[in-house]
Each structure stands twice: as structure tokens, then as C-alpha cells.
Amino acid sequence: MPRSAESKNWGFDVKNLDKSVRPQNDFFRFANGGWLKKNPIPHDESNWGSFYLLRKASDEALSNILEGSKRKNAAHGSNLRKVRDYYLSAMNEKKLNKEGAEPLHKFFDMIDNLKNSDDVVALSAYFRRIGISSLWRVDADQDMKDKSIVALYLEQSGLGLPDRDYYLKTDTKSKEIRQKYVAHIDKMHKIVFGRNRNPEKASFTIMNIETRLAEASMTMVERRDYEKQYNKMRLAGLRRLAPNIDWVKYFSVIGAHAKGQLIVMQPLFIKTAGKMLSDIPPENWKHYFKWKVISAFAGYLSDKLADERFNFFGKVLSGQKKMKPRWRRATNEIDSALGEALGELYVAEHFPEKAKKSINKLVDNLISSYRERLKALDWMEKTTKKKALEKLAAFTRKLGYPDKWRNYGKLNISPHSYLENHIASYTFEFKRSMKKIGKRPDKKEWGMTPPTVNAYNNFLFNEIVFPAGIMQPPFFDPNADDSVNYGAIGAVIGHELTHGFDDKGSMFDKNGEMKNWWEKKDRKLFLKKAQGLISQFNKYEALPGVYVNGKLTLGENIADLGGLVIAFRAYQKTIREKERKIIGGFTPEQRFFLGAAYAECGQAREAALRQQINTDPHSPSEARVNLPLANMTEFYDAFGVKKGDKMWRPEKDRVVIW
Numbered sequence: 001m002p003r004s005a006e007s008k009n010w011g012f013d014v015k016n017l018d019k020s021v022r023p024q025n026d027f028f029r030f031a032n033g034g035w036l037k038k039n040p041i042p043h044d045e046s047n048w049g050s051f052y053l054l055r056k057a058s059d060e061a062l063s064n065i066l067e068g069s070k071r072k073n074a075a076h077g078s079n080l081r082k083v084r085d086y087y088l089s090a091m092n093e094k095k096l097n098k099e100g101a102e103p104l105h106k107f108f109d110m111i112d113n114l115k116n117s118d119d120v121v122a123l124s125a126y127f128r129r130i131g132i133s134s135l136w137r138v139d140a141d142q143d144m145k146d147k148s149i150v151a152l153y154l155e156q157s158g159l160g161l162p163d164r165d166y167y168l169k170t171d172t173k174s175k176e177i178r179q180k181y182v183a184h185i186d187k188m189h190k191i192v193f194g195r196n197r198n199p200e201k202a203s204f205t206i207m208n209i210e211t212r213l214a215e216a217s218m219t220m221v222e223r224r225d226y227e228k229q230y231n232k233m234r235l236a237g238l239r240r241l242a243p244n245i246d247w248v249k250y251f252s253v254i255g256a257h258a259k260g261q262l263i264v265m266q267p268l269f270i271k272t273a274g275k276m277l278s279d280i281p282p283e284n285w286k287h288y289f290k291w292k293v294i295s296a297f298a299g300y301l302s303d304k305l306a307d308e309r310f311n312f313f314g315k316v317l318s319g320q321k322k323m324k325p326r327w328r329r330a331t332n333e334i335d336s337a338l339g340e341a342l343g344e345l346y347v348a349e350h351f352p353e354k355a356k357k358s359i360n361k362l363v364d365n366l367i368s369s370y371r372e373r374l375k376a377l378d379w380m381e382k383t384t385k386k387k388a389l390e391k392l393a394a395f396t397r398k399l400g401y402p403d404k405w406r407n408y409g410k411l412n413i414s415p416h417s418y419l420e421n422h423i424a425s426y427t428f429e430f431k432r433s434m435k436k437i438g439k440r441p442d443k444k445e446w447g448m449t450p451p452t453v454n455a456y457n458n459f460l461f462n463e464i465v466f467p468a469g470i471m472q473p474p475f476f477d478p479n480a481d482d483s484v485n486y487g488a489i490g491a492v493i494g495h496e497l498t499h500g501f502d503d504k505g506s507m508f509d510k511n512g513e514m515k516n517w518w519e520k521k522d523r524k525l526f527l528k529k530a531q532g533l534i535s536q537f538n539k540y541e542a543l544p545g546v547y548v549n550g551k552l553t554l555g556e557n558i559a560d561l562g563g564l565v566i567a568f569r570a571y572q573k574t575i576r577e578k579e580r581k582i583i584g585g586f587t588p589e590q591r592f593f594l595g596a597a598y599a600e601c602g603q604a605r606e607a608a609l610r611q612q613i614n615t616d617p618h619s620p621s622e623a624r625v626n627l628p629l630a631n632m633t634e635f636y637d638a639f640g641v642k643k644g645d646k647m648w649r650p651e652k653d654r655v656v657i658w
């Protein structure tokens with residue numbers, strides 16, 4: 001964000017404030033209202049704020065690298081050559097437009113050859129390898145109950161809309177979205193096959209198949225319960241679920257060895273998919289698979305196809321007015337396909353090693369405050385506390401970028417076909433992941449690329465990870481006042497640590513294995529406190545009549561609240577040693593909360609907000625600031641919040657967990 005001269009001194013621009021709003025009534029708007037008014041959402045964005053600004057800046061940095069690569073001498077087979085050729089293929093608009101849907105025809109030919117359900121299963125396996133999702137999903141990840149081995153996971157998948165509820169809910173808005181989805185399928189068919197086909201027959205069949213899959217799918221809230229989804233079985237168990245599927249053939253096509261044990265996340269889904277394979281004729285599956293091909297690959301083809309895809313997924317579902325420019329789409333694709341090749345180039349130019357040291361120190365401080373906090377918790381008994389402390393002590397961290405970069409040596413990228421590059425890199429990654437099955441997990445691997453403006457907690461490794469992309473203002477600014485850094489990146493670090501103790505993370509022990517380490521009584525109290533948070537968020541009305549789903553967002557809300565509480569305590573320790581200064585008219589504590597609100601500054605289009613409420617475990621920006629702060633006595637003290645103020649809650653209703 002642009003900074004005024006004054007903001008340079010402490011990392012917060014007072015022009016962001018909306019002084020017409022009392023901080024005691026709506027802190028989010030007080031802290032960010034000025035910025036929000038001056039910064040309407042750009043046409044090619046569905047959300048706009050701190051995160052999105054930084055994401056755009058990060059895309060620009062990557063794009064400069066990619067543009068610059070055209071002028072550099074890139075040796076054949078080098079990473080630079082690969083990202084350059086990928087980029088050239090993505091930017092060759094003329095060629096892409098000339099080819100239209102032609103590159104899809106070889107896939108349609110495969111589909112037209114389907115004769116029976118065995119063919120359908122084999123094709124689904126092949127499509128999985130090249131990045132077309134259909135029916136169920138296959139993945140490799142550490143066994144949730146055995147840290148020493150990578151297991152094969154089978155999961156529900158195969159839908160075109162963002163979640164199963166989109167097919168099943170009966171409110172007007174959901175019906176409207178379904179109608180528009182059907183219209184989108186029809187339009188895509190017309191673009192791809194011309195006018196003389198009967199797209200209505202296709203879309204009707206596709207909707208029927210997807211709706212049956214949706215009915216057999218778990219809800220997003222159900223999927224938060226890993227214990228329920230941990231169904232470990234051998235091939236024989238899978239055969240009992242879906243006897244008509246030739247699983248040996250399926251696994252041989254995807255390149256996974258099926259001898260080991262499998263974890264079936266949603267047995268009902270696999271059972272239903274098996275039934276569907278026997279009672280839906282191949283002719284109907286042909287419509288479904290052609291649609292999967294079109295939908296998966298439209299973004300890598302002509303403008304006409306990409307535009308129509310955007311019309312539905314961008315405009316209808318997230319309210320975006322204009323598609324992102326080609327350079328940004330290309331950059332995002334290469335970041336996701338060759339993330340560590342591009343990331344290595346990014347880090348060499350953009351990563352401040354100094355920031356890594358400071359963040360490392362901040363993580364130390366946060367963990368030490370967390371330890372004190374855990375020890376002092378009044379609701380948890382000794383035995384559980386000991387386990388929680390052990391888990392905290394066992395946390396590992398990854399900062400900036402991987403120690404060892406991924407080797408893309410065997411991946412061929414050419415400047416000629418964007419779609420072929422996409423398929424090649426997807427397949428490369430998929431093969432690599434299937435090879436891990438049955439082996440020890442590689443704890444050095446990263447789940448995000450270095451330029452990513454985000455962070456994560458991987459329960460399975462009991463680790464917290466902060467890519468280079470988030471170690472920048474407004475999250476972290478080496479020149480800013482400590483208060484703002486603790487409120488922003490400090491709260492982010494606290495947030496990721498707390499994920500290890502949220503509704504899902506708390507099911508995993510210090511080794512990253514799903515094992516109950518809780519005394520019954522303590523678990524009950526934890527769930528009771530969590531219920532308090534669920535009720536608070538359930539009451540938050542994001543749009544007229546549209547409420548946040550407290551259960552879906554529980555983990556993030558626990559992490560937000562815990563992150564702020566811990567970061568505040570860590571910050572307090574640093575101010576005890578310093579002289580108390582008033583800066584910009586604010587006390588150190590007030591500045592901390594301004595930094596926290598600033599990091600969450602953002603606004604969303606109505607459709608995007610609606611989609612977020614339906615599918616995103618994160619609450620809307622305003623709720624992520626105002627609701628946790630309304631639980632914090634520290635905030636009440638800092639701003640003198642009193643009964644009668646809108647941010648005020650009676651003490652008995654305030655929730656403090658960690």
C-alpha cells in the first residue's frame with residue numbers, strides 16, 4: 001500500500017482511518033474505512049485489500065522475471081529456459097486463438113471410443129494423471145495415523161460447481177446459479193462443437209451425473225472430521241465398496257502401487273460412484289467426460305473459450321467484471337506448475353535474507369509467549385497441558401523458501417503449446433507424487449511456492465510455514481514500529497501456531513499423528529468454548545440474510561483469536577523493556593490492534609462474498625477483525641470499550657480458548 005511520509009515511521013498510514021467511526025463500535029471500519037473508500041475493487045478482481053495488493057505485486061515481480069527471461073541466454077534444459085518457454089506458449093495469443101478448441105479433439109476421440117464401464121474407469125484414471133478431475137480423486141500424502149509412511153487417499157470429486165451444496169440447496173440464489181451453470185455448459189458446447197449439436201441433451205445428462213455425485217458427497221463441515229474420514233482398507237475392502245470396478249487396472253493406469261493400504265475418505269461416495277458406473281450407460285458418460293475435458297482445459301486455449309469460462313466462474317460466481325490480463329494468468333499458471341523453478345529465480349532477486357532472521361526471532365518470541373500462556377490456562381488439567389506443551393515444543397518451521405529445490409530435469413517444456421505444457425507439468429507432478437506411496441514422507445517438501453502471499457500449518461508434519469511472499473509490508477516491515485509488526489505478521493504466526501490446536505489440528509499429536517492426547521474433561525471444555533465461537537460467528541450477517549457458517553469457519557476463527565491473543569502477549573513483553581511512546585496519537589497497544597486490522601483490510605464483491613460464505617473456511621475480513629477483538633479484554637483496555645459500545649460483549653459471552 002502507498003505510504004505517506006508519516007506512515008514510514010511506524011508502518012501505518014493514518015489516512016487509512018475512518019475517523020467518523022468510533023473504534024469502540026466498529027474497529028474494522030475505524031482502522032480501514034479510509035482506505036476502503038479510496039480503493040474500490042478493480043474490475044479484474046473479486047476482492048481487494050492488503051492480501052490482494054500484495055498478491056498483485058508478487059505477480060508483477062514474477063512477470064518481470066518472465067519478461068526478462070526473453071532477453072536472457074537460457075541454456076537448453078535449464079529452469080530459466082523452462083519458465084521462459086512456458087511463458088512464451090502462454091502469451092502466444094495469436095496461435096491460441098487460431099487453434100481454438102482443436103487441441104481437445106484427441107481427448108474427444110478417446111471418449112468416443114468408450115464401450116463399457118471398464119473403459120470409463122480406465123479413462124477416468126488416465127484423465128486423473130493429466131489433470132482432468134472426474135468421479136473421485138486420488139492423492140498421496142502421509143498416513144494420518146502413521147508418520148512413517150505415505151499412503152494413497154481416495155476422495156470425493158468430479159463436480160463442476162464449487163461444492164456439493166450448490167447442486168442441492170433449494171433457495172432462489174442457488175437455483176439461479178444452477179441455471180447459469182447449465183447455460184454455461186450449453187455455450188461451451190456451442191463454441192467447441194458448433195451449432196448443429198444438441199447441447200441441451202449434454203447439459204441435462206451432465207447435471208444429472210454431477211447431482212448424483214453431489215448427493216453422495218460429504219458437506220464441507222462433515223469434512224472437518226478427519227476421524228470419520230479415516231477409513232483405512234486394503235484392496236479387498238475397496239472391492240467390497242465398489243465390486244464392479246477393476247481397481248487393479250485403475251491403479252496401474254494412474255501409476256500407483258495398490259499393494260499397500262488405502263485410505264478411503266468418503267466410502268459412501270465410492271460406493272455410489274461404483275453403482276453409477278454400472279447403471280449409467282457409456283453414452284451418457286461420454287457427455288460427462290467431454291465436459292470435464294472442456295472445463296479443465298478451456299483456460300489454456302483460445303480467448304473465446306477462456307472468456308466463456310470466465311463468464312461463469314469469474315462473473316457469475318465471484319462477481320468479477322473483467323478477466324485478469326493474460327500476463328497475470330500466465331504468471332499464476334507458471335507459479336503453480338513450475339513453482340520452485342520460478343520461485344528460485346524470484347528468491348534470488350526479491351528475498352530479503354534480513355527478513356528471514358527477523359521472522360525467525362519473531363517465531364521464537366511467539367512460541368515462548370505461547371508456552372507461558374499454555375502453562376497458565378485455567379481450564380486445562382495438567383496431563384493434557386503437558387501434551388499440549390510437548391506439541392508446541394515439537395513444532396518445526398520453514399521460512400522463505402525450501403533448502404533443497406525441486407528438480408525439473410525430466411520435465412519437457414516447449415514454447416509451442418500452452419496446453420501441452422500444462423499437461424506435461426501436471427503429469428510430472430502427479431507421477432512424482434504417486435511414487436511416494438509406501439515410502440517415508442519427505443519432511444523437507446513445501447506445500448506453497450516462495451512468492452505465495454500466505455502461510456500454512458501442516459498438522460501431519462507439525463510444522464508452520466511462511467513463504468517469502470508474506471514477509472513484506474503490510475505483514476512485515478523491518479522499518480515499521482514493533483507494534484504494527486506484532487499486530488500483523490505476529491498475529492499471522494500466532495494464527496498458524498494455533499491451527500495446531502484448532503478443531504482439526506488438536507486431533508493430531510506432536511508427531512503429526514491423529515491420536516487423542518486429550519483428557520476427556522478437557523476435551524469437553526475445549527468443545528464447549530469452541531461452541532461459543534460457533535454461535536458468535538453464526539450470528540454474523542455478511543449480506544442481508546446470509547450468515548457466516550460458524551462450524552465451517554471454526555478452525556480459522558480459533559486460529560484468528562488465538563493468534564491475536566498470543567501476538568499481543570509477545571508484544572507486551574517487548575514494550576515492557578522500552579519507553580512507552582505515543583505515535584500518531586496512539587498508544588503502543590492501540591497501534592498493535594491497528595496493525596492487526598490493517599493486515600486484514602479488504603472488501604469483496606457480493607457474489608465473491610456469497611461464494612466465500614459457502615465454501616471458504618475463512619470468515620469475511622470485517623468479522624476476522626471485529627469478532628475476535630470483541631472477545632479480548634486487552635482490546636477493551638486499549639480503546640476503553642464500555643457497555644453500550646457495539647464492540648462490547650458481556651464478560652460471560654467472551655470466548656478465550658488459547
Ligand SMILES: [Zn+2]
Nearest residue numbers: 495499556559
Ligand atoms: Zn488459517
